[in-house]
Amino acid sequence: MTEKIYKILLDDKLLGTTKLEYGDPPMGVVFGQINFAEKSIGYDFIKQYCIDKLIEIQTDYPSDKLISTGQIANLKVYNPENLELVGIGNNIEGMDSDKYTITILGLDSEIYEKEFPKHIAEYEQKFNS
Template identity: 50%
Template sequence: MNKKYKILLNGQEIGTTQLEKADAPMGVVSGQIKSTIQNFGYKFIKDFCRSNQIEIADDYPEDKLISTMTIDSLIIKNESDTVIKGIGNQISGMDSEGFEITILGISYPFYEEEFPHHVKAYNEMFK
């Protein structure tokens, strides 16, 4: 199942993701960010957080590694333009390995409808 999700920051599309990882019982999905803007990376994320009063959870400038707290203007939309709503959207990663987006606390039944493959994979673990 290779759905592609659009990632928008302050209304500007910054990339896409497939939200390939999950913690189904917690209503969490995450995925690698495929950036569509040239300057996306550690400096871009840090500057954005500074100028928008976004709390940074971890910051290691020497490794260009950063992890944000919730960014309210970070929106993820599916192919039908439906916003994937959770209780928090965050970015983490480093320039050398790439960045990941995480959506926390997506409610059911929407989670199960949007990510049936993640729910199925979780349920298969107990068979």
């Protein structure tokens, strides 16, 4: 089975891609590493975007170039069939010297089952072992 690659758009422009390789099925949460479309995207870009759009910055360590955002309404994730994965919110966190992740909170259980059966199987295996 090939891994799905999800497109991440910010204000309808390609920000990057992710595999959404991690999840918490009972909470309807998925997250994964962001592969930015451009090398210039990182701490400075994300922080300035949040300032310009009045988006909450939950964590900010400028010396480490580490940031965690609040929910970003115009941050959208699309599956390979170009259908948007809509939860109750999306956010970004990470640092320039490591990696950045995108998190989708509160996905509907039907969407979660269809898109992320592997996450559900891994979760169930933890309790059936």
